[in-house]
Amino acid sequence: MDSTLSQDEVDALLKGMKDGEVAIEERAPRDDPRPYNLVGEERSVGRQFPGLEVVHDRFVRSLRKSLGTVFPGGAAIELAGVEMLRYGRFRNRIEAGASLSLFSMVPLSGNALLVIGPSLMFQLVDRMFGGQGRPPTTLEVREYSPIELQVVSRIAGVVLQDLESAWSLVAELACKFVRTEVNAAIVSIAATEDMVLAIELQCDLGAGPTRFTLAIPAGMLEPLRTRLGESQATPADADEGWTQALIEAIQEADVGLSVELGSISMSARDLLRLDIGDVVSLPTRGDDPVSVQIEGQRIMTGLAGTNRGNNAVRILSFAQET
Numbered sequence: 001m002d003s004t005l006s007q008d009e010v011d012a013l014l015k016g017m018k019d020g021e022v023a024i025e026e027r028a029p030r031d032d033p034r035p036y037n038l039v040g041e042e043r044s045v046g047r048q049f050p051g052l053e054v055v056h057d058r059f060v061r062s063l064r065k066s067l068g069t070v071f072p073g074g075a076a077i078e079l080a081g082v083e084m085l086r087y088g089r090f091r092n093r094i095e096a097g098a099s100l101s102l103f104s105m106v107p108l109s110g111n112a113l114l115v116i117g118p119s120l121m122f123q124l125v126d127r128m129f130g131g132q133g134r135p136p137t138t139l140e141v142r143e144y145s146p147i148e149l150q151v152v153s154r155i156a157g158v159v160l161q162d163l164e165s166a167w168s169l170v171a172e173l174a175c176k177f178v179r180t181e182v183n184a185a186i187v188s189i190a191a192t193e194d195m196v197l198a199i200e201l202q203c204d205l206g207a208g209p210t211r212f213t214l215a216i217p218a219g220m221l222e223p224l225r226t227r228l229g230e231s232q233a234t235p236a237d238a239d240e241g242w243t244q245a246l247i248e249a250i251q252e253a254d255v256g257l258s259v260e261l262g263s264i265s266m267s268a269r270d271l272l273r274l275d276i277g278d279v280v281s282l283p284t285r286g287d288d289p290v291s292v293q294i295e296g297q298r299i300m301t302g303l304a305g306t307n308r309g310n311n312a313v314r315i316l317s318f319a320q321e322t
Contacts, residue, residue, distance in 0.1 A: 051228035059166035076204040088192035
């Protein structure tokens with residue numbers, strides 16, 4: 001038996017529901033829809049790194065002033081947004097033909113990225129040579145000329161100088177330009193699944209606002225987490241496996257241990273007069289305690305002697321912490 005309703009039956013059912021002849025089950029009203037982030041790892045940067053807000057505010061104000069000296073008409077710079085997202089997702093957002101400038105933040109390990117879209121790139125070059133900075137209706141994807149690369153390098157230098165100054169509130173970093181690329185597929189500052197901090201800024205040179213972005217791998221910021229105001233992890237949140245591996249690695253590290261039998265000061269003239277066979281007398285006696293040092297740091301006190309025909313030192317005490 002065919003269970004499909006005919007068109008006449010459907011029309012009759014709808015009419016009965018409208019007229020009240022067909023009972024309709026009442027359902028509880030649904031709650032208002034709530035936004036849900038499908039990418040759980042992409043957390044609020046403000047909650048994760050509270051100190052970044054001060055850094056970014058200083059960076060924007062400084063960059064606005066610096067670009068104003070480069071371009072006579074000035075440049076309006078505003079912070080458009082900051083987010084933490086996977087590098088693969090960030091890379092997919094990069095426009096074709098964008099200028100990709102790699103830079104380092106010594107002593108942090110790795111490289112970060114300055115992304116300037118083709119529209120803003122054309123405006124910067126045009127304004128640099130006295131034009132109005134109005135992008136053409138069509139922008140072709142092509143290799144940058146040597147002159148355009150020079151402009152990129154100069155603008156990147158200005159941006160990185162202000163970025164270095166802004167970060168000095170947190171740590172002394174040296175932001176250095178590395179090179180420029182145009183193919184996002186060959187630029188890798190992090191693994192596809194790794195998180196990056198994306199700082200998006202809005203620049204208006206007079207022809208309307210356009211955006212450029214700084215991308216810093218989250219791994220680069222690991223040494224600065226405490227200084228940026230991130231709360232310390234509780235013991236329940238700590239990675240016990242990583243902690244144990246770190247302890248074992250430290251225990252296996254090679255360190256230099258030395259024993260200072262004594263020291264003496266002499267003039268350079270007396271030092272130059274020394275010859276083979278001369279004896280230098282030390283102010284310590286054979287039974288005086290000696291300093292035992294690890295990597296130049298006094299850690300223990302001992303007594304020099306011999307053991308089984310070898311020079312040796314007996315540990316007497318550990319240095320007290322000051």
